[in-house]
């Protein structure tokens with residue numbers, strides 16, 4: 001059982017870009033994430049984008065390859081080092097900084113988009129992070145995110161199934177109490193000033209479809225042996241926000 005998530009990211013930063021490691025999993029999620037985000041941002045070319053909690057830079061590189069002018073920030077120093085080294089190998093110019101989402105070292109009105117993937121559920125001071133994202137966005141800038149709902153079902157799937165039983169995610173990486181209900185996030189964002197919020201299910205389990213859950217267990221056990229997690233998740237963007245959800249909000 002790991003002590004806390006920062007310790008985990010610091011100790012495992014060399015694994016972000018290893019295809020059979022769990023830290024590479026977000027790369028498999030990017031295709032589905034961007035199907036949703038691209039409907040709001042059809043062309044990333046030339047946009048100034050900040051990735052908050054960028055980890056090893058998986059989404060930063062995805063966006064830089066699509067022509068965005070990308071900055072990434074993360075609290076894990078070794079992850080930022082890994083991200084810098086990988087960007088150099090990929091021949092991509094990305095501005096990485098070590099720092100905290102609660103106190104972003106950027107001027108206000110700087111970015112066209114702030115992206116935050118799988119990070120909000122790890123944050124100590126959520127209110128601060130949302131207001132910092134708002135501050136650094138330009139007018140009409142977009143905050144794009146995904147995170148995990150705090151429900152009984154998310155405890156069963158994200159903690160008991162994926163951490164404790166299948167061991168697809170390291171045990172202790174998630175704290176269920178930090179998961180966020182969509183209504184709580186909507187309230188917080190609207191209080192901060194965000195408008196035009198849109199939230200959809202980012203559904204790893206195809207609703208309550210029993211067959212998909214059975215497949216997850218089977219493929220999960222199998223992929224532990226074969227180190228292939230790519231086809232474990234059958235992600236649908238739908239109305240089921242009971243486990244993970246994805247969203248956008250605008251600073252008007």
Ligand SMILES: C[S@@+](CC[C@H](N)C(=O)[O-])C[C@H]1O[C@@H](n2cnc3c(N)ncnc32)[C@H](O)[C@@H]1O
Pocket residue numbers: 006009026027052053054055056057058059073074075076079099100101102116117118119122123124
């Ligand atoms: C699940 S990983 C997601 C990484 C990346 N967004 C992706 O999808 O590939 C969560 C990341 O959030 C970072 N993080 C957690 N709390 C943070 C904070 N307060 N400020 C900045 N980064 C933070 C962690 O170090 C870790 O790299």
